[in-house]
Amino acid sequence: MGNSRKAVMGRPRGFDIDQALERAMRVFWARGYEGASLAELTGAMGITKTSMYAAFGNKEQLFRKALQRYGAGPAAYATCALEEPTARAVALAFLRGAVRTTTPPEGPSGCLTVQGALAAGDESQAVHDLLVDWRNDAGVRLEERFRRAVDEGDLPRDADPRRLARFVMTMGFGIAVQAANGLGPAELDEIVDTAMLGWPA
Amino acid sequence: MGNSRKAVMGRPRGFDIDQALERAMRVFWARGYEGASLAELTGAMGITKTSMYAAFGNKEQLFRKALQRYGAGPAAYATCALEEPTARAVALAFLRGAVRTTTPPEGPSGCLTVQGALAAGDESQAVHDLLVDWRNDAGVRLEERFRRAVDEGDLPRDADPRRLARFVMTMGFGIAVQAANGLGPAELDEIVDTAMLGWPA
DNA sequence: TCACTTAGGTACCGAACGGTGCAGAACGCT
DNA sequence: AGCGTTCTGCACCGTTCGGTACCTAAGTGA
Structure with missing residues (x-):
C-alpha cells in the first residue's frame, strides 16, 4: 500500500468515455429515463452492456452522469x-x-x-x-x-x-x-x- | 339478423366498468402511460387482466378511454x-x-x-x-x-x-x-x- | 333441462427488461 | 516471458412486460 502510482494499468479503454456519455445523454433526453433501454443506450454509445457497466456502474448512475453533463452543457x-x-x-x-x-x-x-x-x-x-x-x-x-x-x-x-x-x-x-x-x-x-x-x- | 333485442345475454359483468376506468385513469395520471404496468392498473381496477382485455381491448385502448374520461372530467x-x-x-x-x-x-x-x-x-x-x-x-x-x-x-x-x-x-x-x-x-x-x-x- | 352467450380465473406465452459470470484480449511492470 | 490488472464480447441470469388459450361460472331464451 501507499503506492500512489497513477499509471494506467491493464487493457486501455477502447472507446471515448466522454463521447459515449454525450450520446447516452441524448438518448435519455429523447426517451426519458425509463423509455431509454440499455439496448438503445449502448447501441448509441457504440459499446456493449458490459463496457457500460464497467465504466458507469449501472443505468441509474449513467443517468446521473448524463444529467451532470446536461447541466454543464445544454443547460x-x-x-x-x-x-x-x-x-x-x-x-x-x-x-x-x-x-x-x-x-x-x-x-x-x-x-x-x-x-x-x-x-x-x-x-x-x-x-x-x-x-x-x-x-x-x-x-x-x-x-x-x-x-x-x-x-x-x-x-x-x-x-x-x-x-x-x-x-x-x-x-x-x-x-x-x-x-x-x-x-x-x-x-x-x-x-x-x-x-x-x-x-x- | 334484424333482431335489435338489447337484452343482456350471458354472464353479467362482475364489476363497475365506469369505476374501473376511473381508477385506471388515476394510475395513468400518476405513472404515465409506460410507467403504469398492467399489474398495477388491474390491481387498482380490482379486476384481472383477462377482464380488462375483454372490457377495453388492450392497454393502449384503455389509455385512450381514460384520456377521454380525463377530458370530460378533471380537464x-x-x-x-x-x-x-x-x-x-x-x-x-x-x-x-x-x-x-x-x-x-x-x-x-x-x-x-x-x-x-x-x-x-x-x-x-x-x-x-x-x-x-x-x-x-x-x-x-x-x-x-x-x-x-x-x-x-x-x-x-x-x-x-x-x-x-x-x-x-x-x-x-x-x-x-x-x-x-x-x-x-x-x-x-x-x-x-x-x-x-x-x-x- | 339444455343450448347459447358472455365474464372471470389460472396458467401460460414469447419478448424485452436490467444486470452478470466468465473466458480471453490488451496493456504496464518486472 | 510471465504476471497482475483492466477492458471486452458472448452467453446467460431471473424478472417483468403486454397479451392470450382454455376452462369454468353465471346469466338468458326456448
Whole structure:
C-alpha cells in the first residue's frame, strides 16, 4: 500500500468515455429515463452492456452522469443567466436560453430534466426525486438572484422574488413542453416576449 | 339478423366498468402511460387482466378511454373556460382550472396529458402522438376563442390571438410541471396572478 | 333441462427488461 | 516471458412486460 502510482494499468479503454456519455445523454433526453433501454443506450454509445457497466456502474448512475453533463452543457444557460446585470435581463436570458436549448437544430426537442421522469414507475422513484430536486434548485438560485435585485434597487421594493422566480421557472417548464410539442424557436421567442410584458418596471 | 333485442345475454359483468376506468385513469395520471404496468392498473381496477382485455381491448385502448374520461372530467375546465365573457376571464378561468386540476386534495398531482408520455420508447409512439394532438387541440380552441374576442373588440385590434393562446397554454403546461414538483394551489395561483399582469388591456 | 352467450380465473406465452459470470484480449511492470 | 490488472464480447441470469388459450361460472331464451 501507499503506492500512489497513477499509471494506467491493464487493457486501455477502447472507446471515448466522454463521447459515449454525450450520446447516452441524448438518448435519455429523447426517451426519458425509463423509455431509454440499455439496448438503445449502448447501441448509441457504440459499446456493449458490459463496457457500460464497467465504466458507469449501472443505468441509474449513467443517468446521473448524463444529467451532470446536461447541466454543464445544454443547460448551462440557467446558471449563466444569473450573471446578467438586471433582474429583467436575467429572466430574459433564462427564457431565451430555455428556448434555444429545447429546440436544437439537431437532436431531441424539449428538456432532459422535464421529460426525464415526470411520471414513472416505482423503480425509478430515485431518478424522479433527483429531477424534482434539480428543477427546484434552479428555481431557488433564480429566487436568490431576484432577492439580490430587490436589495440593489433593481427591482421595486414590493416585488416578490420567490414569486417572480417561480413564474420564470413555470414559463421555462412550459416552453419545454411546447418544444416537445413541436413549436420552433421563433414561436417560442414570441411567447417569451408575451410573458415579459408583465415584468415589474 | 334484424333482431335489435338489447337484452343482456350471458354472464353479467362482475364489476363497475365506469369505476374501473376511473381508477385506471388515476394510475395513468400518476405513472404515465409506460410507467403504469398492467399489474398495477388491474390491481387498482380490482379486476384481472383477462377482464380488462375483454372490457377495453388492450392497454393502449384503455389509455385512450381514460384520456377521454380525463377530458370530460378533471380537464373539463379547458372547455368550460371558453364560455367566459371576456378573453381575460377565459385565460384566468383556464389557468385557475389548471391549478385546481393539477393539485387535487387527493389523487395524483400534475396533468395526465403532460406526464402521460412526454418522452417515451418506440412502442408508445402512438400514445405520445395522441397526447401531442390533444395538447395542440386545446391551444387551437383557445386561439379561436381569442380571435373571436378580437372581432368583438374585447381584445385590442393589434392583439395576436395565436400568440396569446400559446402563452396561456405554456403557462398551463408549466403549472402542470410545477404541480408535479410539489407546489400547492396557493403558490400556483400566485404564479397565475403574475402571469396575468401583462395581459392586454 | 339444455343450448347459447358472455365474464372471470389460472396458467401460460414469447419478448424485452436490467444486470452478470466468465473466458480471453490488451496493456504496464518486472 | 510471465504476471497482475483492466477492458471486452458472448452467453446467460431471473424478472417483468403486454397479451392470450382454455376452462369454468353465471346469466338468458326456448
